[in-house]
Amino acid sequence: QKEVEQDPGPLSVPEGAIVSLNCTYSNSAFQYFMWYRQYSRKGPELLMYTYSSGNKEDGRFTAQVDKSSKYISLFIRDSQPSDSATYLCAMRENNAGNMLTFGGGTRLMVKP
Amino acid sequence: DTAVSQTPKYLVTQMGNDKSIKCEQNLGHDTMYWYKQDSKKFLKIMFSYNNKELIINETVPNRFSPKSPDKAHLNLHINSLELGDSAVYFCASSQELPGSVQFFGPGTRLTVL
Numbered sequence: 597q598k599e600v601e602q603d604p605g606p607l608s609v610p611e612g613a614i615v616s617l618n619c620t621y622s623n624s625a626f627q628y629f630m631w632y633r634q635y636s637r638k639g640p641e642l643l644m645y646t647y648s649s650g651n652k653e654d655g656r657f658t659a660q661v662d663k664s665s666k667y668i669s670l671f672i673r674d675s676q677p678s679d680s681a682t683y684l685c686a687m688r689e690n691n692a693g694n695m696l697t698f699g700g701g702t703r704l705m706v707k708p
Numbered sequence: 709d710t711a712v713s714q715t716p717k718y719l720v721t722q723m724g725n726d727k728s729i730k731c732e733q734n735l736g737h738d739t740m741y742w743y744k745q746d747s748k749k750f751l752k753i754m755f756s757y758n759n760k761e762l763i764i765n766e767t768v769p770n771r772f773s774p775k776s777p778d779k780a781h782l783n784l785h786i787n788s789l790e791l792g793d794s795a796v797y798f799c800a801s802s803q804e805l806p807g808s809v810q811f812f813g814p815g816t817r818l819t820v821l
Contacts, residue, residue, distance in 0.1 A: 604749070637815070640751070642811075682749055686751075694741075694756060695741070695753045695756045698752070701750070
């Protein structure tokens, strides 16, 4: 079993839908949680970054962390075709040399 | 004004060869990383390096070695390439401070024939 699990998808939604992307993890020492977006043949780019539990909102994106359940989510409101990409969750322990552990990514397709 | 750049973008080579991938960052960051992304998009850390220490993922074969000529560069050298080394390799960089955001390069697609 991998440390971080993520449904690979693909997840196909119509434009304007609310998208929910999720990751589960097994390492209770993870303290920092990130979501990266990766377009085809490009490098990952950071979308959201949260520390410990709670919610964080940035425009159409909301990140949620539930440490008690070892579960994190990314919500995308009013999804756009330009949101079509692979979304990778990543997490890190407090003292781990900044080394991230990634999920396998969920491929999202938003259809016009 | 690319933040993290890698060369080459594509690399096709034969089994047994030795190759290097170059990475440069102009963000003034202290720490650089190499990741490997397999065909299933699974992104795995290989190395974390700053001027104080090199942290190696224990699963990385010793055929892989990072070389840093200066703070802005971290190259990846691979000896005796194997078919299983075919993947996309990403360089990243960040500040040294815990929790600093990592910025990724565009990737190098390595194909071993």
